[in-house]
Amino acid sequence: MNRSIDYHSTFSIDCVIFGFDEGDLKILLIQRAEEVHIGSLALPGNIARDDEDIDQGAARILNELTGLEEHHLEQLYTFGDVNRHPFGRVITVAYFALLKIRKNKLKPKSTFASNALWIAVNQIPKLPFDHNKIIIKAMERLKNKIRYQPIGFELLPEKFTLSQLQNLYESILQVPLDKRNFRKKILGFGLLVELSEKQKGVSHRAANLFKFDKKRYEHLCSLGFNFEL
Amino acid sequence: MNRSIDYHSTFSIDCVIFGFDEGDLKILLIQRAEEVHIGSLALPGNIARDDEDIDQGAARILNELTGLEEHHLEQLYTFGDVNRHPFGRVITVAYFALLKIRKNKLKPKSTFASNALWIAVNQIPKLPFDHNKIIIKAMERLKNKIRYQPIGFELLPEKFTLSQLQNLYESILQVPLDKRNFRKKILGFGLLVELSEKQKGVSHRAANLFKFDKKRYEHLCSLGFNFEL
DNA sequence: GCAAAAGTGTTAACTTTACACCCATGT
């Protein structure tokens, strides 16, 4: 090991974790508990450990913050400008996660964070390092990806109404959608199961609840199906 | 600098360089001139320099091999399994490039390569590290991207026939396309300029040559145009 | 009974697909 490499540089892992709450797309930011910008709001992240694959590292960070094993997590992009870190050559591999907010009580502390909070994407403050740039990239990815992969469901509760789903798409794509056409199209995929249950606690006609049939989606994919909104 | 980072790991940059020649999609491989697997065929790449942004590093590698400044180059994905490099913790940021083969005489040597050659994608041998995995990822990217960005032109000569273009799409997408429908669609974008020049040296009716109007593409994009085949 | 959101179909415009023959050139 290490026979011929003289290490002058390293890499970290940062996560852009999206949630959707009360009609707002949000990102989970932490208050840094580690050196460089201690106390600042920033993306959750860490210098990578030597003994874990980078995908595992990202999953660990997400898990330390949320206690959750289950979530959509994928690599986003690697940011490697020479001067992005004040202490030396540190590039960062950014990951992109989608979370159901409601269900998830955040852990108050993790090794790298003294606090964590959900901030609406249009209220993100100026962040240290190149974290604002990373967030912009993540939002582009989400906006593109949601049109051809059924990942929107990862941001909604298990049971949701079609209006919530439409609202999610409208928030992310930043365009209004026609209600009837939206329903026709999304139901047309045959990927939503209508539950007998109805919405509760609303002061108007209660909407039907649906859930996403992931098994069926995977099955259709294996037959060559392509989701596209 | 380096006040608080203890470097145990580093990162390299590898490039998957695509070319298209005689109906075949090809990748540029080198014979390694550096430690670990010296002499093996592999993707062109290097441990990253401390003093260059990773995008610059990728451009340098490409330039050392080909002598070219002009090409499509974008980040592909970062591969970071713990044991991917035999000498320690080295993750690699892979880049993805598209080149016009004809125009480009390869430089015989660069710092990291003793030789370079174009290999058809269906004839890629088993390569060291995780380079085969990187190539698979690059091919997926190319296949997806070519459908919604006009990047195919980067692989063809400046002047090309519609059949060459169709052939390129068919090779990459791995589906046959209808000649009339293909022409209707691609000409319908108004992005191809018909030249007065014709194909030469063929033993049948000479096809018209076209070129891609990049300026116009950029202009249309700024007006909200989306290319989609 | 009224405010608020749920739910529901039809038509016209457009896009996609399928398909076959004549043309120009070199040998």
Place this chain on the structure above:
DNA sequence: ACATGGGTGTAAAGTTAACACTTTTGC
């Protein structure tokens, strides 16, 4: 004169887009 690929149009099927009213429920 023949082999090779170049070049061309139309009709049917499918998809998308535009649009408004009735229903249910809680207050």
